[in-house]
Amino acid sequence: xxxxxxxxxxxxxxxxxxxxxxxxxxxxxxxxxxxxxxxxxxxxxxxxxxxxxxxxxxxxxxxxxxxxxxxxxxxxxxxxxxxxxxxxxxxxxxxxxxxxxxxxxxxxxxxxxxxxxxxxxxxxxxxxxxxxxxxxxxxxxxxxxxxxxxxxxxxxxxxxxxxxxxxxxxxxxxxxxxxxxxxxxxxxxxxxxxxxxxxxxxxxxxxxxxxxxxxxxxxxxxxxxxxxxxxxxxxxxxxxxxxxxxxxxxxxxxxxxxxxxxxxxxxxxxxxxxxxxxxxxxxxxxxxxxxxxxxxxxxxxxxxxxxxxxxxxxxxxxxxxxxxxxxxxxxxxxxxxxxxxxxxxxxxxxxxxxxxxxxxxxxxxxxxxxxxxxxxxxxxxxxxxxxxxxxxxxxxxxxxxxxxxxxxxxxxxxxxxxxxxxxxxxxxxxxxxxxxxxxxxxxxxxxxxxxxxxxxxxxxxxxxxxxxxxxxxxxxxxxxxxxxxxxxxxxxxxxxxxxxxxxxxxxxxx
Numbered sequence: 001x002x003x004x005x006x007x008x009x010x011x012x013x014x015x016x017x018x019x020x021x022x023x024x025x026x027x028x029x030x031x032x033x034x035x036x037x038x039x040x041x042x043x044x045x046x047x048x049x050x051x052x053x054x055x056x057x058x059x060x061x062x063x064x065x066x067x068x069x070x071x072x073x074x075x076x077x078x079x080x081x082x083x084x085x086x087x088x089x090x091x092x093x094x095x096x097x098x099x100x101x102x103x104x105x106x107x108x109x110x111x112x113x114x115x116x117x118x119x120x121x122x123x124x125x126x127x128x129x130x131x132x133x134x135x136x137x138x139x140x141x142x143x144x145x146x147x148x149x150x151x152x153x154x155x156x157x158x159x160x161x162x163x164x165x166x167x168x169x170x171x172x173x174x175x176x177x178x179x180x181x182x183x184x185x186x187x188x189x190x191x192x193x194x195x196x197x198x199x200x201x202x203x204x205x206x207x208x209x210x211x212x213x214x215x216x217x218x219x220x221x222x223x224x225x226x227x228x229x230x231x232x233x234x235x236x237x238x239x240x241x242x243x244x245x246x247x248x249x250x251x252x253x254x255x256x257x258x259x260x261x262x263x264x265x266x267x268x269x270x271x272x273x274x275x276x277x278x279x280x281x282x283x284x285x286x287x288x289x290x291x292x293x294x295x296x297x298x299x300x301x302x303x304x305x306x307x308x309x310x311x312x313x314x315x316x317x318x319x320x321x322x323x324x325x326x327x328x329x330x331x332x333x334x335x336x337x338x339x340x341x342x343x344x345x346x347x348x349x350x351x352x353x354x355x356x357x358x359x360x361x362x363x364x365x366x367x368x369x370x371x372x373x374x375x376x377x378x379x380x381x382x383x384x385x386x387x388x389x390x391x392x393x394x395x396x397x398x399x400x401x402x403x404x405x406x407x408x409x410x411x412x413x414x415x416x417x418x419x420x421x422x423x424x425x426x427x428x429x430x431x432x433x434x435x436x437x438x439x440x441x442x443x444x445x446x447x448x449x450x451x452x453x454x455x456x457x458x459x460x461x462x463x464x465x466x467x468x469x470x471x472x473x474x475x476x477x478x479x480x481x482x483x484x485x486x487x488x489x490x491x492x493x494x495x496x497x498x499x500x501x502x503x504x505x506x507x508x509x510x
Contacts, residue, residue, distance in 0.1 A: 037173045039252030040159065041180035043110070046242040047153045048184030050121055050145075053192040053238060055295045056316055058124075059430060060303070062138065063440050065227055066127050070434035072135045074427045077296075079139060081423025084146035085416045091154045092412025106155035107250060114246045117148035118239040125235035127228050150415075152246070157386075157411040170390050175331040178383040182327055185382075186320035188238065193313025195234040196227070274399075277392045279475045281414050284385045285421055286468030287347050290461035291381050292422040294354070297429055301453040304445045306362045315371045322375025323382065330383050338479040339388050343472055346380025349373070351462050358458040389414060391477050391485070398488050429456050 062073040091109075098105045123141045128134055302312035334342040353370045360366055393410050436448040477485070 035252065037176045038180075039248055040173055041176040042245050042252075043156050043249030044177045044181045045184035045187070045245045046117075047149065047156075048181040049188035049191075049238055049241060050149065052185035052188035052295075052320070053234070054124075055292070056189060056299050057192050057196065059296055059426070060299050061125070061231060063433075063438070065224070065231060066134065066138065067440050068135065068138075069440065070430055070438050074430035074434070076135065076138050076142060077430055078423045078427025080142035080146055081419055081426060083143040084150060085418075085420030085423060087147050087150040088154060088412040088416040088419065089409070091150045092158075092409050095155050095158065095412075096409060106159055109151050109155040110246060111250060113148045113151035114243060117145060117152060118242050120145035120148055121242070122232075122235050122239050125231045154412045154415070156249070157415070171331075171335075171387060174387050174390070175327065175383065178331075178379075178386060179324065179327040182320065182324045182379060182382050186317065186324050187241070189313070189316045189320050191237050191241075192231075192234045193316055195237070196230045197310075197313030274392070274396050276395050276475060276477050277410065279471060280385075280388060280392055281417055283468045283472035283475060284414075285417055286464045286471065287381065288385070288418050288468075289421055289425050290464035290468070291350075291378065293425050293429060293461050293464070294457050296426045297453055297456045300433075301457045302367070305358075305450045305453045306367060308362075308364055308367060311364060311367075315367055318368060318371040319375040319378060322372045323379035324375075326376045326379040327383060330380050334384070334387065339384060339391070339482070340472070340475065340478055342380065343384050343388075344469060346377055346384060347465055347469060349380070350377030351465060353377075354458045354462055358454045385414070388477075391482050394485050394489050395477060395481075397492070398485055401492065432456070 059073065059077065062068045062076060063070060068076075095106065095109060098109070120141050124138065124145060128137050298316065299312050302308050302315055308315065330342060330346060333345070337345075350373075353373045357367065357370045389410065396410070432452055433449060436452040437446040438449050439445060
């Protein structure tokens, strides 16, 4: 298939069932069709659908439905996220050393991990009929699901670099992907929230005594068993969507890949000490932690601090809808004003609303308005890291032209740092609720719990955002540098294509 260091271009997958074949070297310059972009983008939905459901609801599920002690819930959240973080670079390392198959190098990982991811995800939301091993149950299946999800998402993320050599095409495909992923968070929030949100038998207003164990309880009150059943139904629906999205990605995505037989794998130290990558990762580490803290504690904050128990699922859904609708606007903004400017404007936009929601007295209308405004910033937080990572990979390629096979490592290590830090933050935040006196399964919580939740969704995230943006000020790839790198990459690709054309002509003569 390859000769020496010759570059051949392959079709990773063709829905007609044809085997990989040689492609026109000029294929890399062709515009991606709308169908290809959409099918590629749909593949990102499962990660966000399950991620939003787990991010918004797992903490409150463990505390109020599975009725685990906050300490054990914090252990599950931390260990699960930490394990997830560890598996990312491991899978990235294995993906770079995977052999080519008739459906490419990435697609087998995606296909074979899907059924196991679906099964383990479903079992996370099942409350086992025993008490002794309940913590181990959730810990095992949470870690197994994170491993299977990583085997899906790391190869999928690395496909960004192979969709096209044209930076504008990659940015366009990334925008489609981000829009679908934000829609995935909307879908995950809607399914989980609307199915589960109406199953609380607690009083709507804070301060009303908990009378669920009283003999006067209304016959129409929803029992704990029905709440458990609602979580299972929601997880079943999400599992079906997961399988459908993976199928569309497999059947509908046609990706032109450049493969070199003699691959020079990069040293991990070279990646870790690549300046732009380090600054980008650390900067977004802090900003991502801010939004993850907000995500992980928002359902509890709305329920116990604001008292909007019956509306929390609608507020979460409104945030995600607002984010979805503003993704195209952010794509236009970063194309017009540059990616660094978009980072400052997009992420700082959330700060005044984070402050407002804890400073004003609880008001449902204000909460809805703040949710709409916060969604605009959520969209920027989704889009910008994945739009800027390809720029870093191009910069690395230009400075290290003899190194190949590094794309998956860049993406996997970025996700590793984000997930590991988020695991620590969620574990600490859940543990802080225990120290504040959180009462499992109770409709009302002590005042200290409300104060702790206020701190976790406002002062701490605002501080993290400020630190992250200060670090991103030192990020060296501005618009001028990015455009220069794009021209250099185009020259490199043209040189490789000329070499390929000469070799192909020589092969035909022979």
